[in-house]
Amino acid sequence: MNPLLVSFGALAGTLAIELPLAALLAPAASGGARGRCLATALCANLVTHPVALALQTELGFVPLELGVTALECALYALVAGLTPARALLLGVVANVVSASCSG
């Protein structure tokens, strides 16, 4: 199969899993937080996914997923403004679930 389709399919699959989780785990009370979380999750994956695909054969699955998770947690805190605990929860849960679903 065309590797471009494989790459876009993997990105689409990751977003299909992580965006609903971001919406679910975003703080509900403060105004606009859920939208920011969703937008941050989308943009963070646009950054981490191509980089992860490019480095997967060099780094291996586990170190790569740990790096991606750490970066996304930091982005949820710095960009979406989540508390460190909430950012950690969202980043870890989203990546554990999406990584578990990856073949």
Add this chain to the structure above:
Amino acid sequence: MDPTPHVYLLDIIMPGYRRIEHKLVFGPSPLFETMTLVAYPTRGFGVHLDVQPGQAFEFSGKYGTRLYLTAKGEVLPERLDEAWKAAHVSAPPPVEHIGVVSMTSPIESILTRVRIERADATSLVLAVVEEEREHFYPAFLAWLIPVLLVALGVWGLVKIRRARLAKSQPA
């Protein structure tokens, strides 16, 4: 992105890689009028293959391939034993087999054109003429598309952060 051999063992391909087809093709040579070139695996069980000039054939990195020169019309045994091999000049393919590439590599298949450089009673020397790589899409897209996606993501993250900070500052 570069082809990376030696990442498959038996029939298992490591995660992040996919299999591709790598073939050899010999150019015309007067030698083919009197001699036959035979490809035979160096490991495992296999059958010999008569190499025809101009006809691409698969060779194996996993089982290894060696090319033997025989007289035209010579009847070959079903299995080429050590005595038969020792009695014929031979050479390995002049190029390393690339059987797998990174999952994101645009390479679809590889055809290596080779020629018989020299053949006599004691030696067979093969040489690469050129290598043709078929791509699923232009190779530059393999880096351009990821770069564009990352740039879009970074731009979005900067916009989201700026919007959040602007909203949180008192008027």
